[in-house]
Amino acid sequence: MSSKQVTSTIDFSSVLAAAVHDMKNSLFLLIQSIEALSHVLPVDNTEAQEQVANVHYEASRLNTNLVQILSLYRAELESLPITVDECFIQDLVEDVIGSNTLYTNQKHINIEIEIESELRWYLDEELIYLLLNDAIINAMRYGTSKIKVSAADYDGFLQLKVEDDGSGYPSDMLTRSHEQLADFELSQGRTGLGLFFAKLIAKAHSQGDKAGTIALSNGGIYGGSVFEVKIP
Incomplete structure (x- = not known):
């Protein structure tokens, strides 16, 4: 059988999805090992502690990207x-923040939560977890020392905000945040993938003629970037 014939019988998108799934599982085990290592390192070995925290952060970021790619494959880039x-x-937000404790503790980043304990909403918890985790990871990377995560019932929508004290979003990213899904270029690197995925998740949450939205802005209480998602 020729190589051309072999190629024609293989669904490479399925092969890629299987490979991504396998890599995601391996990364999850790696992240667990890094967390276990952080607990046995001497507290006074600050250099090693910082290196472990950085590796944990990068592994978590890569894992998020793999999950996004896998979800986009399953959604066939149109619907989710x-x-x-x-x-x-509040429980959902605390779970997301808890998964990033190693990095925030090492970098002395304070995360404030402003959510009523009884606030609840109907949504896809796994997808919103991924969306919030990516927003918080970005805030940890580009902020300085303060992050605020808030949520409230705003005019019939669940409004979730992640604010940081960094330098804010660059102008081109603010412009791209207004683009429709059909106009998005996923070749723009991680920023393109993250924004596309966030918009896809938000849009998938709909009720009647109302659909979820994503908004990026600068300012907020700390003068940095503000990531906002609204879910009907």
Whole structure:
């Protein structure tokens, strides 16, 4: 059989998805090992602690990208199947922040939560977790020492905000945040993938003629970047 014949019988998109899934599982085990290592390192060995925190951050960031790629494959780049259930928002946010504790502790980043304990919403908890985690990872990377995560019922929408004290979003990123999904160029690197994925998740949450939205801005309470998602 010729190489051309072999190629024609292989669905490379499925092969790629399987490879991404396998890499994601391996990364998850690596992240667990890094966390275990951080607990046995001497507290006074600050250089080693910082290196471990940086490796943990980069592994978590890569894992998020792989999850995004896998989800986009499953969604065929157009729509995203979701599983909606009632979710306590404060618990969800605390889970996301807890998964990044190693990095925030090492970098002395303070994350403030402003959410009523009884606030709950019907949404896809796994997808919103991924969306928030990516927003918080960006805030940790580009902020300085303060992050605020807030949520509230705003005019019939769940409004989630992540604010930091960094230098804010660059102008081209603010411009791209207004683009429609069909106009997005995923070749623009991680920024393009992250924004596209966030918009896809938000749009997948809809009720009647209302759909979720994403907004990026600069300012907020700390004068840095502000990531906002609204879910009907």
